[in-house]
Amino acid sequence: SYCFVFEEVDIKGYISVFFDQENLEILNFCVQKQYQGQGIGKTLLAYILDYFKTEGAKSAVLEVRESNLRAINLYEDRY
Numbered sequence: 543s544y545c546f547v548f549e550e551v552d553i554k555g556y557i558s559v560f561f562d563q564e565n566l567e568i569l570n571f572c573v574q575k576q577y578q579g580q581g582i583g584k585t586l587l588a589y590i591l592d593y594f595k596t597e598g599a600k601s602a603v604l605e606v607r608e609s610n611l612r613a614i615n616l617y618e619d620r621y
Contacts, residue, residue, distance in 0.1 A: 568604035
């Protein structure tokens with residue numbers, strides 16, 4: 543398991559993942575409310591997807607509530 547933190551003076555967001563050398567599972571992904579809409583989520587997501595692709599990831603999965611439209615839009619925008 544890995545945890546990546548977006549920090550500028552204080553912690554603005556983080557993403558935690560599990561990687562088994564082939565499959566990447568996003569376990570938790572959060573950006574503090576006051577920092578949402580500033581591209582931090584996109585930065586975190588792009589970083590981990592690119593990083594683990596170079597480490598051999600062939601797939602990435604996550605679960606999201608149907609009601610979480612901001613998250614769904616972020617994920618669909620990336621791919």
